[in-house]
Amino acid sequence: MTTITLLGTGLLGAAIGQRLLQVGFCLNVWNRNPARCAALTGAGAQQLNQPVEGLEASSVVITVLRDGPVTAKVVGSLGPLGGRCVLPMGTMGISESIALAEQVRLQGGSYLEAPVLGSRPEALEGRLLVMAGGDPNLFEAQLPLLRQLASEPRLMGAVGTGAASKLALNQLIASLTHGYSLALRLVQSSGLDIDRFMEVLRPSALYAPTVDKKLQRMMSHQYGDPNFSTSLLRKDLLLFLREARLAGVNAMALDGLANLLKRAVGTDLDAGDYSALHELTDGR
Known part of the structure; x- marks a missing residue:
């Protein structure tokens, strides 16, 4: 058994872990906050005190960490990788992922970035969208694992x-959430019923689920x-803006949205669902 x-x-990592246990993998788990491993250890996972502890028995290391710098630091703590594959599934910058691939190579491992679109429900049901980047042969080798998390992993x-x-x-x-929030605000201020507005939006080419x-x-x-x-x-929008500038893309129109989102810092909105952006578009 692999x-x-x-x-x-965290939310996504724990759901990925639950899915892997459900389909028969043995699982070693680590989190900076050990309490966040409780559900997985209760389901049969082995908890690690340090990330490196489970390396010898593992063929693959999946990371679902907050960002690129944290991922690079944690992966670095593993030391020599002995040919093992590192699969980062969290969001990071393009330049960060390329740098991490080189770091993993120097540590003696292989690297296949595999960020996912979807959240806890999709992870538990194996319906994540996996967007891999790396060597095609390595992608083929990891397909049996990736297909447990996504029906159609894509290279x-x-x-x-x-x-x-x-x-x-x-x-x-x-951008979609912001644009929709602005539309709702204007519709409401005009006195138009939201349901009537939605009756027009849903059959249109502008509609998104x-x-x-x-x-x-x-x-x-x-x-x-x-x-x-x-x-x-x-965090991800700011990362997009940084990478866009590195790529020579003029994304300055998004600066206002980034500044709007910064108004949530230190409030209950920050820990809430991202649709809380709607509270920030109230200009009264």
């Missing part, structure tokens, strides 16, 4: 293309129990 080391057991290209795909998609999440997913939260102003927080949305 043993995997999972580093990072986007070389290292960096998976990271670019994930950042582009998360930027769309931020995320609109209905977030409408109830925005209308009820309830943002608890998030799968993806305002804080993480802001």
Whole structure:
């Protein structure tokens, strides 16, 4: 039975871990906050005091950590990798992923970036969207594992293309949510009934399913129990802006949205569902 080391057991990492246990993998788990491993250890995972402890028995190391610098630090603590594959599934910058690939090579391992789109429900059901970047042969070798998490894992290209795909998609999440919130604010201020507006929007080419997913939260102003927080949305948007500038892309139109999201820092909105962005578009 294959043993995997999972580093990072937040909302998404824990769900990925649960899925791997359900489909029969042996699992070693580590988190900076050991208490966040409790659900997985209760389901049969082995908890590690240090990330390196489970390395000898593992063939693959999956990381689901907050960002690129944290991932590089934790992976660095593993020391020599002995040919093992490192699969980062969290969001990081294109340049960060390329640098981490080189770090892993110097540590004697192989590297396949595999960021995912989706959250806890999709992870538990094996319906994540996996956007891999790296060597095609390595991708083929890891397909049996990736297919337990996604029905159609995709190889986007070389290292960096998976990271670019994930950042582009998360930027769309931020922009779509912002645009929808602005539309709702104007519609409401005019006295138009939201349901009447939605009857026009849904059959149009402008409609996106995320609109209905977030409408109830925005209308009820309830943002608890998030799968993806305002804080993480802001982090990823700022990362997109940094990478866009490195690539020579003029993304200055997004600076206002980034500044708007910064207003959530230190408030309850930051830990809430990212649709809490709707509270920030109230100009009164």
